[in-house]
Amino acid sequence: MADDRVTAGLDLVVLGGGGHAGLPLSLAFADAGLRVGIYDIHQPTLDAIAAGRMPFLEGGAEEMLARVLPTGRLELSAEPDMLGRADAVIVVIGTPVDEFLGPSTRVFERAVDQIAPHIRHGALVVLRSTVYPGTTAYVAQELERRGRRVDVAFCPERIAEGHALEELHTLPEVIGADAPGAGDRAEALFRHLASKTIRTSTKEAELAKLFTNTWRYMKFAIANQFFAIADQAGVDYTNVLRAVKEDYPRAADLPGPGFAAGPCLFKDTMQLAAFTSDHFPMGQAAMQINEGMPAYIVSALERRHGTLRGKTVGILGMAFKAESDDIRASLSFKLRKLLGWAGATVLATDPHVTDERLVPLDRVLAESDILVVGAPHRAYRSLDLAGREVVDIWNATGAGVRL
Ligand SMILES: NC(=O)c1ccc[n+]([C@@H]2O[C@H](COP(=O)([O-])OP(=O)(O)OC[C@H]3O[C@@H](n4cnc5c(N)ncnc54)[C@H](O)[C@@H]3O)[C@@H](O)[C@H]2O)c1
Structure with a gap:
């Protein structure tokens, strides 16, 4: 039958x-x-x-x-x-x-x-x-x-x-x-x-989709560049962001800084660059800024400590964004690599990601000299990190944007 x-x-x-x-x-x-x-x-x-x-x-x-x-x-x-x-x-x-x-x-x-x-x-x-x-x-x-x-x-x-x-x-x-x-x-x-x-038409829809993702990627890039400018000027970016956005609707869509990563935004911006005759300079600039954030953090830590040799750095969050288990094109892995090259011992953890290279949060907290938030999972907001050296460009821990 x-x-x-x-x-x-x-x-x-x-x-x-x-x-x-x-x-x-x-x-x-x-x-x-x-x-x-x-x-x-x-x-x-x-x-x-x-x-x-x-x-x-x-x-x-x-x-x-x-x-x-x-x-x-x-x-x-x-x-x-x-x-x-x-x-x-x-x-x-x-x-x-x-x-x-x-x-x-x-x-x-x-x-x-x-x-x-x-x-x-x-x-x-x-x-x-x-x-x-x-x-x-x-x-x-x-x-x-x-x-x-x-x-x-x-x-x-x-x-x-x-x-x-x-x-x-x-x-x-x-x-x-x-x-x-x-x-x-x-x-x-x-x-x-x-x-x-x-x-x-089909081509209008194809471009509309690439523009949608590229627009988002570029907003993250300008957010990251503003953060870097404020950081180099020696001011508190949390205050700057508050002054820009609070009760000011025209700036309401300025995101906070963070890793702009994942399987879509970067590659779709590059697809658009490949499509354009001038290779889309604004998209290329966005890519340099967003992809450069891990190196920006590592350089700042090296300047502060002289060297990262002998230091243990813990990365909190390896997924490419909050409350996700997706590690595709996550900049936390780029950060881990750069920290390793800079001589640090790196411990990485994530409550949502199953990966044998990761270790439990308790161990990261117990053994790390420096903590860097890689993905702004909700779980990190309730951590007691008083007295610890924390890099948190996302303000995931709720204590302000910190580098
Ligand atoms: N992930 C998102 O949230 C998202 C959002 C909007 C657009 N997109 C777009 O959607 C597309 C897919 O992305 P994704 O994140 O779902 O990728 P993915 O890798 O998670 O899923 C692709 C799936 O296709 C299967 N597959 C691959 N080749 C195949 C084949 N030849 N025959 C049958 N199955 C095959 C894979 O096994 C996989 O399960 C991409 O173009 C992406 O840019 C993704």
């Missing part, structure tokens, strides 16, 4: 559906009543999902997974056959920059190879990864060249990690399409989640 679950149609398949962007999206669609296939090549991730365990921290996701698994609306596979059973395929694979800080174009060449033999005629293909401008048109053209008659759209993922399940419903959905039919179909699909949609 045929297995109904294997032969029945699916409303959509999410290619890369086990990832940080793909999994919350898959869960949200399944929770909204759609039959969703997760197609992901990483089998351990699929095993975790099937067992009801989220492979990473994401607010509310474990509860949603527990809710949708018994409905049978979520199917998992590491094989591409599943693509042939779906009306729509959403592609959310990683889009790193290569060793030249340009887009890794092979990612979508491979994706086309992967999709083309299996996808149904008439299906909708939505790219949701953040892509180099022109990628959607390339994918559409390559699928057509291989004889696949499909609609193609670009609908960028704009959530902030950790807040996906809320933001998939509250953020407007950008629908980039170059043919009205493709746009209408993509809009109908995402109306299951978002109440507002914004229609553009």
Whole structure:
């Protein structure tokens, strides 16, 4: 007897559906009543999902997974056959920059190879990864060249990690399409989640997504540069920031200083730099400032102590941002490396990250001469650090911005 679950149609398949962007999206669609296939090549991730365990921290996701698994609306596979059973395929694979800080174009060449033999005629293909401008048109053209008659759209993922399940419903959905039919179909699909949609061409949507991330990255860069200027002027940046922002709405969106890191902002700014004829000097400057923050901290410590040889430095927080277990492109690891090169013994800890190179918080507190906050986890706000040498450019410990 045929297995109904294997032969029945699916409303959509999410290619890369086990990832940080793909999994919350898959869960949200399944929770909204759609039959969703997760197609992901990483089998351990699929095993975790099937067992009801989220492979990473994401607010509310474990509860949603527990809710949708018994409905049978979520199917998992590491094989591409599943693509042939779906009306729509959403592609959310990683889009790193290569060793030249340009887009890794092979990612979508491979994706086309992967999709083309299996996808149904008439299906909708939505790219949701953040892509180099022109990628959607390339994918559409390559699928057509291989004889696949499909609609193609670009609908960028704009959530902030950790807040996906809320933001998939509250953020407007950008629908980039170059043919009205493709746009209408993509809009109908995402109306299951978002109440507002914004229609553009594919290239407009591709640029809109890169501009969104680059804008955020540049705001962090100016925040970090202001901090460095105030630090070099010998004034208390907490006071400066208060004077700039307090009851002054036009400066309300100036962030505090911190590590601007993670898998998206840096690489998307570099994708934009690769796209522009002048290599985007403002983006390059933002990259230098943000990527330079660990070295700025190490230099300040070296100036204060003469040398870091013989010192033990503890890093509190190795994830790339607060309340996350994601260490991808975390600047805490760059800090750890630079401190090691400067001769310090480095101990690192994080309550959310499982990594054999890390040690418990108690040991870091007991053995370190200097403490540096690497990620502003809530847990550090309640620490009693009176009398300790603390570097906390985030003001995570609540005692002001300290270097
Ligand atoms: N992480 C975020 O919060 C976020 C937010 C907005 C946009 N984005 C964008 O979304 C995209 C994905 O990022 P991510 O953080 O989810 O990456 P990720 O590495 O967490 O997820 C990618 C998933 O795709 C799977 N995969 C990779 N190649 C595959 C293939 N050929 N076939 C099937 N599965 C494959 C991987 O196993 C992984 O589970 C990127 O373009 C990123 O810039 C991410």
